[in-house]
Amino acid sequence: METVHRVYFKNSSDMCDLESDSIDLMITSPPYPMIEMWDSLFSSLNDEIRQALEENDGKRAFNLMHNDLNKVWKEVARVLKLGGIACINIGDATRKIGENFQLFPNHVKITNFYQNNNFIELPCILWRKPTNSPNKFLGSGMLPPNAYITLEHEYILIFRKGNIKRDIQPKSENRYHSAFFWEERNKWFSDIWEGIRGISQNLNKNSVTQKKLRERSAAYPLELPYRLINMFSLYEDTILDPFWGTGTTSLAAMISARNSIGYEINSEFIKLFKRSIKNLKELNNEINKNRLNQHIEFVKRYWKDVKDIKYSSVRYKFPVITKQETDILLYSIKNYSEEEDKFILNYEKLEF
Numbered sequence: 001m002e003t004v005h006r007v008y009f010k011n012s013s014d015m016c017d018l019e020s021d022s023i024d025l026m027i028t029s030p031p032y033p034m035i036e037m038w039d040s041l042f043s044s045l046n047d048e049i050r051q052a053l054e055e056n057d058g059k060r061a062f063n064l065m066h067n068d069l070n071k072v073w074k075e076v077a078r079v080l081k082l083g084g085i086a087c088i089n090i091g092d093a094t095r096k097i098g099e100n101f102q103l104f105p106n107h108v109k110i111t112n113f114y115q116n117n118n119f120i121e122l123p124c125i126l127w128r129k130p131t132n133s134p135n136k137f138l139g140s141g142m143l144p145p146n147a148y149i150t151l152e153h154e155y156i157l158i159f160r161k162g163n164i165k166r167d168i169q170p171k172s173e174n175r176y177h178s179a180f181f182w183e184e185r186n187k188w189f190s191d192i193w194e195g196i197r198g199i200s201q202n203l204n205k206n207s208v209t210q211k212k213l214r215e216r217s218a219a220y221p222l223e224l225p226y227r228l229i230n231m232f233s234l235y236e237d238t239i240l241d242p243f244w245g246t247g248t249t250s251l252a253a254m255i256s257a258r259n260s261i262g263y264e265i266n267s268e269f270i271k272l273f274k275r276s277i278k279n280l281k282e283l284n285n286e287i288n289k290n291r292l293n294q295h296i297e298f299v300k301r302y303w304k305d306v307k308d309i310k311y312s313s314v315r316y317k318f319p320v321i322t323k324q325e326t327d328i329l330l331y332s333i334k335n336y337s338e339e340e341d342k343f344i345l346n347y348e349k350l351e352f
Contacts, residue, residue: 001236001331005250005260005343007270011045012242012263013071018079023261024166024237026076026086027228027249029220033065034058034093034104042068058097058104066109072242073110077117079240083166085232086119089127089220091154101139101148107155114159125156127224128194156193156228168234177329178234181291182321183298188227196223225252226287233258235331247273255284257331257347277343281333288330288350292316316352 008017031038042065043050049068052061076086093104107124115121129152139147168175180188225248229239235257241249244262246269253260254277299319303309309319314326331347338344 001257001347003236003254003257003259003345003347005254005262005345006341007244007247007250007262007264007273009264009267009270011265012075013068015075015079015242015263018240018261020078021081022238023076023079023240024081024084025229025233026080026084026240026242027089027225027252028087028241028243029089029245030069030072030243032091032093033069033106033109034062034095035091036095056098058095058100058102062104062109066106066113069110070113073113073117076240076242077119077161080161081166082162083164084161085122085166086114086157086159086161087228087232088157088159089154089224090157092151094148094151107157110157114157119159119161120163122158122160123191124158125190126192127154127156127196128152128192129154129197156224158232172234173327174234174236176324176327178230179324179328180230181295181298181325181328183295184230184291188231193224193227196221220248222248222252222255225249226256229253229256229258245269247276251276251280254280254333254336254343254345255287257345274338277336280336284333288332289352291330292318292352295320315349 008015031041033042039049039053042061043053045068046064049061049064052058052064080086088110090106090110092106095102095104111121141147225241229249229252233239233256236259238259238261239249239253240261242263244250244264247262250260250262250273296318299309299321303319303321309321311320311323311326312318313320313328315329320326320328330350330352332350334346334348336343336345
């Protein structure tokens with residue numbers, strides 16, 4: 001098996017490189033409107049946003065920022081296949097504008113766009129990101145009525161293009177090979193994800209350029225797109241991330257034996273990505289073996305008498321809970337090569 005991964009260093013509001021109805025799954029975490037670290041980016045794209053922020057017109061700035069994001073979402077709607085899935089990690093913003101502290105509900109704005117553009121809204125995931133900061137309490141502290149709720153979660157919004165499921169060939173070999181374990185399904189398809197912490201970038205703090213990249217990245221952890229890719233796509237599918245950043249979605253696609261395409265306006269991020277893929281084979285091997293070992297431990301822990309389990313993995317010979325798991329197949333990265341505009345990975349079936 002071979003997968004191909006491309007990055008286009010341009011604004012994803014015009015993905016002219018991609019044909020309509022060509023993408024199987026979109027996963028991204030865009031800049032969060034009204035989070036201060038993104039003010040300069042939004043202002044550089046639209047001078048009206050800068051003016052609104054300077055005038056403390058938070059509502060206007062908020063709407064203008066989402067108008068810019070909507071240009072990207074329109075392109076996502078064009079390139080995603082009918083029945084394809086869009087997953088968007090987004091957090092709401094709290095901010096004091098002038099004398100008023102208020103919430104800016106980013107997830108509502110994005111949901112409204114997709115609801116009005118031929119997408120079906122599916123149940124979302126709350127990603128719990130608790131903070132133990134001693135000064136996390138805002139407002140009047142312990143005194144009512146002017147203390148404020150602390151935001152300790154983000155959303156993973158999930159939408160399907162059109163009102164029909166994706167067209168997949170009956171008994172598709174890739175689909176059955178892409179199956180996940182029974183216990184993974186119970187964990188991954190829960191509406192609350194806990195224990196996944198935001199990733200800290202391994203950047204050189206002493207470099208001005210790297211410091212700016214740190215401020216611009218805010219990357220989500222690898223486990224988040226890795227789960228979503230396994231939940232909503234098949235081997236050899238194409239995954240799109242229109243806000244590529246440090247390339248976390250592409251790394252997860254590589255590990256999961258899917259193709260990927262990214263869009264990013266800052267070409268400096270490619271240096272970080274190339275650094276990350278140096279250890280990709282080892283990481284792929286570790287993740288695969290962890291999945292298999294965790295399944296074996298699950299079977300031992302929760303099914304005392306293995307003889308009661310009717311099904312067995314065709315390839316790996318251990319018990320599985322359902323018939324749909326019998327054809328599970330994991331792939332190991334055999335090698336990768338880099339060309340001028342793409343990365344090519346070759347795989348072999350994982351032996352265990």
